[in-house]
Amino acid sequence: xxxxxxxxxxDGCGEHVPPSLTQEMLCLDHFVEQASLRLHxxxxxxxxxxxxxxxxxxxxxxxxxxxxxxxxxxxxMISPMQRLKVLELLLGLSNLQEYLRHHSVRVSNPD
Numbered sequence: 001x002x003x004x005x006x007x008x009x010x011d012g013c014g015e016h017v018p019p020s021l022t023q024e025m026l027c028l029d030h031f032v033e034q035a036s037l038r039l040h041x042x043x044x045x046x047x048x049x050x051x052x053x054x055x056x057x058x059x060x061x062x063x064x065x066x067x068x069x070x071x072x073x074x075x076x077m078i079s080p081m082q083r084l085k086v087l088e089l090l091l092g093l094s095n096l097q098e099y100l101r102h103h104s105v106r107v108s109n110p111d
Contacts, residue, residue, distance in 0.1 A: 020066055028070065028078060032085045035063040039092045046099055051106035064093045 008015045008027035015027035024031060038056055045052055067086045070078060078086070099105075 018070070020069060028082055029085075031063070031066070032082070032089055035060065035067075035089055036085075036092070038063075039089065039096060042096055043092075043099075046096070046103065046105050051108040054107050054109050057107060060093060060096070064090060067093075 006017045006022060006025065007013070008017055008030055009025035010027075010030045013027060013030060015029065017025060017027055021028070021031055024034075026034060038060055042052055042056060042060065067090050070086055071083065071090075
């Protein structure tokens with residue numbers, strides 16, 4: 001069974017951070033919240049024809065990998081509500097990927 005290595009870095013949270021999120025210092029709920037905000041920002045940029053930031057895209061792809069791992073690991077216990085949020089995040093990331101496949105979207109390297 002996976003054990004948390006630290007507490008969430010969000011002020012007032014104190015939830016455990018899964019080992020795979022120690023670099024982010026976020027609990028699962030705050031990670032999904034942060035990923036959802038970045039996903040919505042990326043979708044907005046796409047819809048307005050603006051370039052996507054490569055670092056944002058890399059972070060979202062890493063988030064997708066974590067989401068899949070969190071759903072597949074028996075030792076990482078998540079509640080039904082957390083599971084639903086992770087699945088919604090994966091669906092959103094999948095929709096973004098499909099949008100990118102069918103539209104010309106620039107990806108920029110930030111300075």
